[in-house]
Amino acid sequence: MSLGNDGLDLRAFDKYVxxxxxxYRSGxxxxxxxxxxNALGLCRGPLLxxxxxxxxxxxxxxxxxEAWLECMEMLMDSRLALGRHRELISDLYWLSTEHPLREAFHRQLMLALxxxxxxxDALQVYQRARRMLNDELGLEPGRSLQNMQHAILTADSRLVLPDTVSRP
Structure with missing residues (x-):
């Protein structure tokens, strides 16, 4: 964060978040x-x-x-809800690589794919995340990631966007 004319950009960042x-909660x-x-636009370079x-x-x-990561997660979820899945794939690959323990980025990438x-490719992301979590921490993926894998394997219709959302 950097100083702006009226104080800390941190205040504006917090307000935007x-x-x-x-x-997000209201849909x-x-x-x-x-x-x-807007919040993320205030972040330039590594955070402190x-x-x-x-x-x-x-x-x-x-x-x-953590606030930056939460903001990124909710931004990706919002963009996915708007049908922007194709344009998110490269960002989500980067986010899931940079933050491999954040299962939300893996889940979002699986949905976008x-x-x-x-x-x-989506199932391969799951296997890679599962292997990493198991090798590094001795853990299985959390329920959200497991549910996404199951939904993809069973062609769950809840993963399909409603027709009212414009698709790129």
Whole structure:
């Protein structure tokens, strides 16, 4: 974050994230997308990377990184709800690689690939995430990721976008 003319960009970031959450919860994905994009537009470069020393500043850095990741997750979900699955695939590959323990990015990537008629690739993402979680932590994927795999395997109609959503 950097200083703006009227104070910290952090205040604006927090405001946009709160607005985005409210729009997201109400199902207004266009407005949620705008709010999340505005919030993320304020982030330039690594978030306080290597600057924080001491428990208070490290705690703040952790909060800020988690807020950024939450914002990215909700932005991707909102864009998926708007039918923008094809344009998200490269970003979701990057996010799932950069943050391999965030199962939400793997789930979103699987959904984007499935909606782009790439079921085999979607299932391969699941297998890669499962292998990584098992090798690194001795864990199986969480329920959300397992449910996505099952939905793809059974061609669950809930994964299909409603006809009212415009598709790219």
């Amino acid at each position: 709160r607005e985005g959450r409210a729009h 207004n994905h266009e407005a949620a997308t705008r709010s999340f994009e 990377d290597g600057v924080c020393r001491g428990p208070i500043l490290q705690g703040f850095q952790t909060w800020l990184n 499935h909606r782009s008629d790439r079921q085999a």
